[in-house]
Amino acid sequence: MGWIILLLLVLLCAGALIILGKLSRQTFEITAAALLLGVAGYAWQGHPGMAGVSVEPTEKPISFDGDSIEARNEMGERFGTARDWLVFSDSLNRAGKHGAAANYLRNGVKEHPEDPDLWVGLGNALVVHADGVITPAAQFAFQKAADLSPEHPGPPFFLGLAYAQSGKIDQARAIWKELLERSSEDAPWRADLESRLAAMERAQPSLPMVPDQPEAE
Numbered sequence: 001m002g003w004i005i006l007l008l009l010v011l012l013c014a015g016a017l018i019i020l021g022k023l024s025r026q027t028f029e030i031t032a033a034a035l036l037l038g039v040a041g042y043a044w045q046g047h048p049g050m051a052g053v054s055v056e057p058t059e060k061p062i063s064f065d066g067d068s069i070e071a072r073n074e075m076g077e078r079f080g081t082a083r084d085w086l087v088f089s090d091s092l093n094r095a096g097k098h099g100a101a102a103n104y105l106r107n108g109v110k111e112h113p114e115d116p117d118l119w120v121g122l123g124n125a126l127v128v129h130a131d132g133v134i135t136p137a138a139q140f141a142f143q144k145a146a147d148l149s150p151e152h153p154g155p156p157f158f159l160g161l162a163y164a165q166s167g168k169i170d171q172a173r174a175i176w177k178e179l180l181e182r183s184s185e186d187a188p189w190r191a192d193l194e195s196r197l198a199a200m201e202r203a204q205p206s207l208p209m210v211p212d213q214p215e216a217e
Contacts, residue, residue, distance in 0.1 A: 082108075082117035089125055098129040109141075119145035120154040123162070132165035153179060153189055169204050173197065 085108040092101035102125040108118045123141035127134055139159070146155040156179045163172035176197055183190050 081112050082115050082121065085112075085118055086121045089121060093125065093128055098125070101125045102129045109144075114148060116145040116149040116152050117154065119148065120152075120158055123155075124158055127158075127162045127165065132162075134159075134162035134166050134168075138162060153183065153187070157189065157193065164200065169200060173200055176200075 085105060089101045089105050089108075092098075092104060102122065105118060105122040105125050109115070109122055112118055119141050123138045123145065126138035126141060130138070142155045142159040142162075145152060149155075156175050160172040160175035160179070163169075163175065176193060180190070180193050180197065183193065
């Protein structure tokens with residue numbers, strides 16, 4: 001197919017030069033030689049039979065955890081300033097535009113630096129942008145939210161989730177257990193948190209405490 005296209009292009013170029021160019025014989029011969037040289041170069045280095053290679057987009061859509069949005073809603077962000085910012089950021093993440101989602105929420109915390117829900121959302125967006133890895137910037141965002149609202153369940157929950165996604169199971173388990181201990185029995189996020197801790201325990205049981213051995217006399 002590549003050869004057919006090349007020959008058609010050569011014939012079209014030659015025809016255009018003859019009909020429209022009104023070239024002298026000497027100029028036409030030089031032009032024809034250049035075209036033939038190009039064909040020879042393609043025959044030498046080109047690979048017309050090779051299958052095409054698709055190019056991956058810079059930001060490809062990855063699985064975006066919709067359950068995390070539901071959990072975030074249960075932890076405070078249903079109405080108020082943060083809602084519109086977070087809804088639009090979620091739509092960007094669903095489209096695979098993770099960098100744009102994080103940058104959008106950076107603008108959000110600049111305009112509303114005292115909103116802990118926006119800081120939690122920024123931490124989540126930074127983790128998604130880093131393919132589930134918790135970065136220093138994400139840690140800072142979660143800590144900022146915790147400083148603004150110490151009783152807010154969102155910062156420890158999503159910080160623990162980020163640690164779990166990064167493979168740091170012990171840190172995630174410790175943070176979630178502390179959150180569970182201070183959560184009321186009727187907290188809307190308690191059942192989900194207990195379920196996640198139970199699944200984590202089944203997948204990687206915590207090591208039992210080893211009692212201290214008495215020193216030999």
